[in-house]
Amino acid sequence: MFVSNDVSNTETMQERHIVQPRDAQHPIVLSTEELHVFYGKKEAIYEGDLQFARNQITALIGPSGSGKSTYLRSLNRMNDRIATVTGRIMYRGVDINQPAIDVYEMRRRVGMVFQRPNPFAKSIYDNIAFALRLRGTTDKHELDEIVETSLKQAALWNQVKDDLNKSALALSGGQAQRLCIARAIAVKPDILLLDEPASALDPVSTSQLEDTLLELKKQYTIIIVTHNMQQAGRISEYTAFFNQGRVLEYDTTSHIFTNPQVQITSDYVSGNFG
Amino acid sequence: MKTTQQLERQLKRHSKAAKLEIWGKVVSFSALLLIVAVVVGIIGFVASKGIATFTSNHVSLWDFLTEKKWNPGITDANGKPEVGALPMIVGSFLITILSAVVATPFAIGTAVFMNEISPNKGAKILQPVTELLVGIPSVVYGFIGLSVVVPATRAIFGGSGFGILSGTCVLFVMILPTVTSMSVDALRSVPRYYREASLALGATQWQTIYKVVLRAATPGLMTAVVFGMARAFGEALAVQMVIGNAALMPGSLVDPAATLTSVLTTGIGNTVMGSLQNNALWSLALVLLLMSLVFNLIIRLIGRKGRLQ
Numbered sequence: 001m002f003v004s005n006d007v008s009n010t011e012t013m014q015e016r017h018i019v020q021p022r023d024a025q026h027p028i029v030l031s032t033e034e035l036h037v038f039y040g041k042k043e044a045i046y047e048g049d050l051q052f053a054r055n056q057i058t059a060l061i062g063p064s065g066s067g068k069s070t071y072l073r074s075l076n077r078m079n080d081r082i083a084t085v086t087g088r089i090m091y092r093g094v095d096i097n098q099p100a101i102d103v104y105e106m107r108r109r110v111g112m113v114f115q116r117p118n119p120f121a122k123s124i125y126d127n128i129a130f131a132l133r134l135r136g137t138t139d140k141h142e143l144d145e146i147v148e149t150s151l152k153q154a155a156l157w158n159q160v161k162d163d164l165n166k167s168a169l170a171l172s173g174g175q176a177q178r179l180c181i182a183r184a185i186a187v188k189p190d191i192l193l194l195d196e197p198a199s200a201l202d203p204v205s206t207s208q209l210e211d212t213l214l215e216l217k218k219q220y221t222i223i224i225v226t227h228n229m230q231q232a233g234r235i236s237e238y239t240a241f242f243n244q245g246r247v248l249e250y251d252t253t254s255h256i257f258t259n260p261q262v263q264i265t266s267d268y269v270s271g272n273f274g
Numbered sequence: 275m276k277t278t279q280q281l282e283r284q285l286k287r288h289s290k291a292a293k294l295e296i297w298g299k300v301v302s303f304s305a306l307l308l309i310v311a312v313v314v315g316i317i318g319f320v321a322s323k324g325i326a327t328f329t330s331n332h333v334s335l336w337d338f339l340t341e342k343k344w345n346p347g348i349t350d351a352n353g354k355p356e357v358g359a360l361p362m363i364v365g366s367f368l369i370t371i372l373s374a375v376v377a378t379p380f381a382i383g384t385a386v387f388m389n390e391i392s393p394n395k396g397a398k399i400l401q402p403v404t405e406l407l408v409g410i411p412s413v414v415y416g417f418i419g420l421s422v423v424v425p426a427t428r429a430i431f432g433g434s435g436f437g438i439l440s441g442t443c444v445l446f447v448m449i450l451p452t453v454t455s456m457s458v459d460a461l462r463s464v465p466r467y468y469r470e471a472s473l474a475l476g477a478t479q480w481q482t483i484y485k486v487v488l489r490a491a492t493p494g495l496m497t498a499v500v501f502g503m504a505r506a507f508g509e510a511l512a513v514q515m516v517i518g519n520a521a522l523m524p525g526s527l528v529d530p531a532a533t534l535t536s537v538l539t540t541g542i543g544n545t546v547m548g549s550l551q552n553n554a555l556w557s558l559a560l561v562l563l564l565m566s567l568v569f570n571l572i573i574r575l576i577g578r579k580g581r582l583q
Binding site: 076078104105107108111112113114116118119120121122130131134135180183184187 | 465467468470471472473474475476477478481485486489490
């Protein structure tokens with residue numbers, strides 16, 4: 001089921017252990033090849049080639065400053081104006097990291113949810129309809145329907161169905177973050193990138209959010225950056241461990257947590273550093 | 275026992291630092307008192323003088339605000355002095371609103387360029403230029419208006435060239451930097467995650483600016499415009515140099531007209547303290563003062579509304 005691609009102790013002195021997902025049920029939809037990210041002259045990511053399986057959750061873990069968020073933000077080119085990203089990002093056979101790509105069209109397929117819940121100062125309804133209206137959907141009936149299904153998918157509908165016209169800023173942190181997820185899936189993306197979505201939430205909201213993600217993976221491919229290793233263990237099929245701008249280990253989540261091949265990974269997941 | 279007393283003495287001793295602190299408080303509080311006294315003094319003085327037109331000279335307030343003839347030295351057929359301030363009030367408002375209407379799109383456009391489209395160039399080139407424009411004395415603007423704008427208006431629209439239109443042109447340039455730099459501040463205060471959220475949803479940069487950033491910055495942008503209007507309303511010298519100073523109802527934008535400020539600057543030196551002519555000018559000053567209070571009030575209201583959002 002898995003093809004080992006063990007590159008430990010080959011070119012570099014530091015050991016690495018990379019096993020890309022191989023699963024006929026869940027083919028690769030997104031992968032990076034020779035991806036490098038520079039902030040000015042400083043290289044933030046210099047080894048980070050991963051493949052992501054469809055309808056699975058992949059967790060990116062690692063200490064602060066290891067480059068996992070930078071890597072994630074590069075995937076839908078949110079780093080375009082901040083950093084220089086070289087290499088290929090293959091999305092269903094198309095390199096989306098080339099100048100000819102319409103990033104706005106691409107981001108409709110590769111959506112993103114941020115660390116801090118960031119609803120607009122608009123009503124709940126208008127938040128979710130925002131991206132649809134930008135694309136010219138004006139039919140009230142159609143909008144109503146998408147708003148409802150998106151909120152249901154994000155497990156927020158029952159709490160807000162009577163308050164759709166109220167300001168989204170009145171929502172609690174957990175609700176606001178689920179609103180952001182609903183807003184992101186309203187345009188029916190293919191891939192959902194989440195940058196530490198639960199780090200600003202309390203434990204109960206976090207647990208609800210995780211349930212939502214497990215539900216959403218049936219329809220979307222999810223890549224999530226998280227600081228919380230228990231969270232990675234609970235929800236993800238695959239886990240990549242980042243350290244100092246490199247992916248040191250990538251394998252199924254159960255392997256990473258029960259039988260890590262790289263010493264630093266082992267130290268990190270057992271809480272000895274990071 | 276002895277050590278306790280020693281300790282108490284040490285703790286109760288007024289150290290140098292404690293004395294300095296009291297001294298600092300006294301200094302800053304007296305500065306505040308002085309400023310409050312000056313403001314209250316100015317308002318009181320202008321009000322007492324301005325009201326004298328209505329109390330000691332028995333001009334009716336209604337006539338003052340609605341009559342169209344301004345000639346305080348002359349009494350009309352009924353023996354009433356001609357102190358109709360309407361032409362100046364209209365002139366002031368017209369020139370203020372027009373210059374704000376013209377300046378706002380340019381200011382917001384510049385601010386969007388400086389903050390959203392090209393922050394690097396904006397910071398390097400436009401920021402210093404804007405600051406320089408703020409620092410140019412108004413007499414220089416007036417002089418340029420007099421030697422460039424007025425002849426141009428004369429050549430294009432005929433007439434003398436003096437009037438509301440020339441005044442608007444000069445004021446537009448004068449308030450532009452103020453409105454621009456405040457608009458930049460307003461845009462800057464829109465959190466970065468608003469822009470990221472919009473971009474991540476596939477909005478283009480223009481859609482993000484138009485639908486998210488400008489919407490979120492609206493209270494700040496309105497404050498910027500009102501600030502510009504307050505400045506335009508109170509500007510005296512430059513306007514006086516190009517408006518023509520004829521206290522008549524402006525029939526068109528190129529007829530000579532007057533504003534509250536221009537009548538004040540041209541007239542105040544030619545009247546005797548306590549006379550009707552002098553009191554009438556103080557009444558104009560009172561109107562000006564009240565209007566700037568109104569502008570301040572509007573700015574505060576917008577600010578409060580913005581915070582509530």
